[in-house]
Amino acid sequence: MEHNVKIAVVGSGYVGLVAAACFAEMGHDVICVDNDESKVRLLNSGGVPIFEDHLLALLQKHLNVRLRVTSDLKTAVERSDAIFIAVGTPQGSSGAADLSHVEAVVRQVARCVNGYKVLVEKSTVPVYTNQWIAKCMLLNRIPRDSFDVVSNPEFLREGTAVCDFLHPDRIVVGANNQRSENMLRRIYGPLISGDYYSSESSIPGPLSRCNPAKLLVTSAQSAELIKHASNAFLAMKISFINAVANLAESVNGDIEEIAAGMGLDSRIGAKFLRAGLGYGGSCFPKDLAAFTWVAEQQGIDLQILKNVRQINAKQQDVFFNKVRSALWTLRGKKVAAFGLSFKGGTDDIRESPAIDVVRRLLVEGCSVAAYDPAAMEKARSVLPGSNSLRYVNDPFMGAQDADAALILTDWPEFSRFDLNRLKRAMRFPTVIDGRNLYKPSQMLEHGFTYFSIGRPDVHPVPVPAGTALANRDLSQVPPAIRTQDPPSTGQQF
Numbered sequence: 001m002e003h004n005v006k007i008a009v010v011g012s013g014y015v016g017l018v019a020a021a022c023f024a025e026m027g028h029d030v031i032c033v034d035n036d037e038s039k040v041r042l043l044n045s046g047g048v049p050i051f052e053d054h055l056l057a058l059l060q061k062h063l064n065v066r067l068r069v070t071s072d073l074k075t076a077v078e079r080s081d082a083i084f085i086a087v088g089t090p091q092g093s094s095g096a097a098d099l100s101h102v103e104a105v106v107r108q109v110a111r112c113v114n115g116y117k118v119l120v121e122k123s124t125v126p127v128y129t130n131q132w133i134a135k136c137m138l139l140n141r142i143p144r145d146s147f148d149v150v151s152n153p154e155f156l157r158e159g160t161a162v163c164d165f166l167h168p169d170r171i172v173v174g175a176n177n178q179r180s181e182n183m184l185r186r187i188y189g190p191l192i193s194g195d196y197y198s199s200e201s202s203i204p205g206p207l208s209r210c211n212p213a214k215l216l217v218t219s220a221q222s223a224e225l226i227k228h229a230s231n232a233f234l235a236m237k238i239s240f241i242n243a244v245a246n247l248a249e250s251v252n253g254d255i256e257e258i259a260a261g262m263g264l265d266s267r268i269g270a271k272f273l274r275a276g277l278g279y280g281g282s283c284f285p286k287d288l289a290a291f292t293w294v295a296e297q298q299g300i301d302l303q304i305l306k307n308v309r310q311i312n313a314k315q316q317d318v319f320f321n322k323v324r325s326a327l328w329t330l331r332g333k334k335v336a337a338f339g340l341s342f343k344g345g346t347d348d349i350r351e352s353p354a355i356d357v358v359r360r361l362l363v364e365g366c367s368v369a370a371y372d373p374a375a376m377e378k379a380r381s382v383l384p385g386s387n388s389l390r391y392v393n394d395p396f397m398g399a400q401d402a403d404a405a406l407i408l409t410d411w412p413e414f415s416r417f418d419l420n421r422l423k424r425a426m427r428f429p430t431v432i433d434g435r436n437l438y439k440p441s442q443m444l445e446h447g448f449t450y451f452s453i454g455r456p457d458v459h460p461v462p463v464p465a466g467t468a469l470a471n472r473d474l475s476q477v478p479p480a481i482r483t484q485d486p487p488s489t490g491q492q493f
């Protein structure tokens with residue numbers, strides 16, 4: 001069987017560019033198309049528009065060999081057998097996904113069809129989009145036997161996108177007939193057979209020749225729902241642990257201990273049980289809104305998802321209350337903000353909780369020194385230009401004379417700060433950690449006042465009795481007796 005497939009990937013964003021580079025890495029001939037000419041120019045000149053591990057190396061290896069980047073969709077379609085649609089599906093005003101970019105691509109594709117093509121939905125789309133794509137092709141007079149539509153949702157995570165793509169937990173193919181299923185089997189053949197992992201130059205990851213990628217074939221509708229339901233479930237885990245964190249905090253529990261105890265249960269699993277500032281990014285917020293909308297259209301009230309979104313929105317307030325508890329008044333306070341991207345390992349700032357916190361600090365009159373290893377350039381384009389906001393190239397520069405340092409993104413380097421140096425730089429050694437990167441005991445040892453999520457605050461200097469802070473000051477209390485007296489209702493815990 002011929003393994004090499006001619007592929008067009010439309011959209012060169014986080015998903016499209018990674019998919020295109022990885023398909024080339026798997027041995028296919030790929031044309032990546034974007035209508036953003038500046039992106040195409042940047043890529044063809046050897047640049048990379050996004051920060052993603054391994055991506056530059058793959059582009060350098062395959063560009064102009066097995067991978068071409070262009071804005072010429074017509075030629076890409078004519079030369080390809082499979083066309084992956086990887087354009088954005090942002091949230092529309094009703095909450096529904098805005099599919100106008102997808103439709104625009106399908107219409108353009110329809111104008112250039114010159115033989116049998118498989119159109120593959122790589123973008124995250126609501127259920128039945130496959131049927132709308134088919135309808136659009138038919139309306140544009142493409143005979144039904146000249147194309148198929150397949151749903152192949154993408155589960156990569158930004159920050160580890162290349163590794164996730166080449167070492168996926170599963171590959172879902174929603175195909176409504178054998179012909180199109182076979183095409184997708186050919187495309188993912190090197191990962192399913194394990195051949196890709198035998199190569200010495202393969203990108204390392206959890207899969208191997210003996211433990212290759214698993215392919216799940218479903219109907220197109222099921223595949224579309226798998227993607228939305230998966231993202232909704234992951235978001236639910238995050239909101240669940242944040243809700244429990246707030247409860248834990250009110251009874252002087254420790255959410256990290258609780259999450260560890262829960263996560264060891266193989267039915268639950270430890271991943272996505274990290275309490276913090278809540279989820280953000282370009283996927284969860286819009287996908288939850290779209291999924292809720294889809295359910296409503298079917299007369300199904302997914303109340304659970306509304307709660308997930310409410311808890312997530314409230315988590316910002318929970319964090320900001322901690323900032324107030326730490327600093328009292330905010331006007332004129334100097335704050336170091338560590339992190340701008342929505343999570344560590346990426347420069348993506350879309351729906352980033354960190355960006356929202358910085359905006360709010362500026363509105364409240366703080367002077368902010370912001371540092372992020374990758375996202376500062378993108379942050380500049382969305383945060384207001386202000387004398388109160390400085391971007392610094394070094395976290396310790398940001399901490400200089402600060403009244404408090406805020407950890408807003410879980411970059412690994414933020415969990416390895418030289419704490420003595422950080423303390424020396426700051427005016428007052430106060431850290432408010434929205435990502436629970438440190439242990440309260442460790443921060444106390446280094447002389448920090450430390451606030452985190454779902455855990456007791458610690459204060460090296462006892463807080464005056466009668467203040468809100470005093471109730472939470474456990475620094476003088478040995479861990480074994482860090483529990484509140486049970487309420488006098490006779491209720492047993």
Ligand code: NAD
Pocket residue numbers: 010011012013014015016033034035036039086087088089101104105122123124125154155156157158282283
């Ligand atoms: P993105 O905004 O980073 O990239 C989209 C790209 O499509 C842009 O470069 C844009 O210029 C291009 N584009 C738009 N219209 C076009 C057209 N008509 N012709 C050619 N190019 C066009 O988006 P993304 O983050 O890569 O996400 C793409 C899709 O994948 C979305 O549906 C998203 O929900 C889904 N997804 C994203 C992730 C992620 O982590 N970012 C993960 C899984 C799935």
